[in-house]
Amino acid sequence: MMRSDKPRVYLAGPDVFRADSDTHGAHLIQLCAAHGVTGVYPADNDMVAGIDTMLRAGQPPSEVARAIFRANADRLRTCDAVLANIDPFRSPGADNGTAWEMGMAYGLGLPVFAYTSDLRTTREKISNWHCAPFSVQDGITRDRDGMMVEDFGEVDNLMLTCSVVGERVHPDFLSALRAAAAHLA
Template sequence: MREKIYLAGPEVFLPETHAYFRDAKLLCNSFGFEGISPFDGEPNQALGIKKADFIFQNNCNLIDSCGLVIANCNPFRGALIDDGTAFEIGYAFANKKRIYGFLKNRIPLLESVKKTIETREHTSGFRIDGQGYLVNENFGNSINLMMEMAILNSGGKLIEGSLSDVLSILP
């Protein structure tokens, strides 16, 4: 039986999302795995908040059914990882799943934030953003430390590359 991989990431918002996940599943298959997308599961015609709850429950159940999670950790709509992907990483970690993540450019988060949002000098010696928050997460991590540590402490890795690069290093 092939190991199942839940494919987490902001690709659910792509205009051609179903084509993306079709191709991603074919790629997983070529490496001997079964790719599972957030769109798998039972269809549901609910609307509004009931639809949102269905999606939430469905995605949690899909993660539960998989042995591992591969997450697209590239910045989404800003300097940081997609919120839904961050939740899926946390949920997977709490449920003892092995997690792998990938980034196009694995640079320190502090540099990524400074490239993405406007900051200015602050008397603390750190930069401060337009909302008044210090930009001081300078531990060498490439994504929010909670996400990166969840990935590493699950037994997985965060790599510079793509989905295929992650698949090529899986045991």
């Protein structure tokens, strides 16, 4: 893969599951270009075409899954930073795949920038989830199953929020993009 002069930013998040994923991804990539970075969207046209080809050829779903995993891990390794959408996805917390990509990036020493439109604390999000009601036992908040509720005032699990640059989760994509572009300049 040929590198451009612009820093490459991997666009992690559940956006790839949207019905308009291709249009949305193209929009994010355009915003990145306007801020001087190259956006790398996990589900670009090449990825989608490859998946379609594998499925039409009758490849087992497990092989398709492994191909997606390898392709995205390889793409992430070509990047200079990660911009992660950690909006709650199918749970009160971030998408599992996004969390994994953030961890991989952190492990590779890449700066991670995160954003979410839901700035409630983890405790507040969980209180609206199936785990409510809470009880307090010996000063520790617990859910209905007796499991400790993370209550550090963070917008997601501390392993995610503490791995981002400046330990600051941004309120939207553009704010996080601006921070990433400035950091990489």
